[in-house]
Amino acid sequence: MTKALYFDCFSGISGDMTLGALLDLGLSLDELRRELAKLNLSGWKIAARQEMRGYISGTRALVDAPEQHHHRHLADIRLIIESSTLSERVKAQSMHIFRLLADAEAKVHGLSPDEVHFHEVGALDAIIDIVGTAIGLELLEIDEVFASPLPLGSGWIQAAHGWLPLPAPATLNLLAEAGAPTVPDTLRTELVTPTGAAILAALATFERPSLRLQGVGYGLGMRELERPNVLRVWLGERLPPEGEERPEEHHHHHHHR
Incomplete structure (x- = not known):
């Protein structure tokens, strides 16, 4: 049976919301820490806390990783990931996410992906969020990832180099690259x-699958908004869509014709 995870992003998605949702689903914080320790990086801590957003209780992942002074490039991140003792699957997924992020940031600034300074992205907390997500999916034995359409707000955000329009240009580049469905949001x-x-662009199929549900997790966003600022994940066994043969039987017939 295929184990699938559906990202129900009614209030969007961030790296720490993703980690929070996986922890809420039952990912062990100790196991997550033990795997993250395989990265040869110091200066970070991760904790989890039960909190409320609106009327919904869930898990907030608290990643404590102070701004560091040396800005990393994609090559630095590749070195950190490749030289770790993490599993091949975790390394590959993490690098895929970072690669897409570098491409998207590069396009915003008119640079090549290798020239991008990861101030927003190669900051230590992004490394913990991204590699932590790949680790969590492996520890929870998730085979496939799906996602809902993504709500996009408007307005402005203060970034490292000044003001940027929302959705952030890098976010929009990533969603365009992935052909992601988006819905307008008034916030x-x-x-x-x-x-x-980047996590969804790298790993998810944007559709809601047929699932036999086994668990639900709520990952809390940092801010309290006028609606519950949470990411909901559905964990279940993938069911074949109504009226379809099982894919296994399908292949089976083809081989023997």
């Missing part, structure tokens, strides 16, 4: 961050 706030967009 004048950032609902989908570049890290959140």
Whole structure:
């Protein structure tokens, strides 16, 4: 049976909301820390806290990773990930996410992906969010990832180099590259961050699958908005869509014709 995870992004998605949702689903914080320790990086901590957003209780992932002074490039991140003792699957997924993020940021600034300074992105907290997500999916034994349409707010955000229009340009580039479905949202706030967009662009199919549900997790966003600022994930066994043969039987017939 295929284990699938559906990202129900009614209030968008960020890296820490993703980690919070996986922890809420039952990912062990100790196991997550033990795997993250395989990155040869110091200066970060991760904790989890039960909190409320609106009337909904869930898990907030608290990643404590102070701004560092040396800005990393994609090559630095590749070195950190490749030289770790993490599994091949976690390394590949993490690098895929970072690669898409670098491409999207590069396009915003008119640079090549290798020239991009990861101030927003190669900041230590993004490394923990992204590699932590790949680790969480592996520990929860998720085979496939799906996602809902993404709500996009408007307004402005203060970034490292000044003001940027929302959705952030890098976020929009990532969603365009992935052909992601988007829906307008009246909130004048950032609902989908570049890290959140990169995780889905790299790993998700944008549709709601048929699932036999086994669990639900709520990952809390940092801010309290006028609606519950949470990311909901549905965990379940993938069911074949109504009226379709099982894919296994399908292949089976073809081989013997």
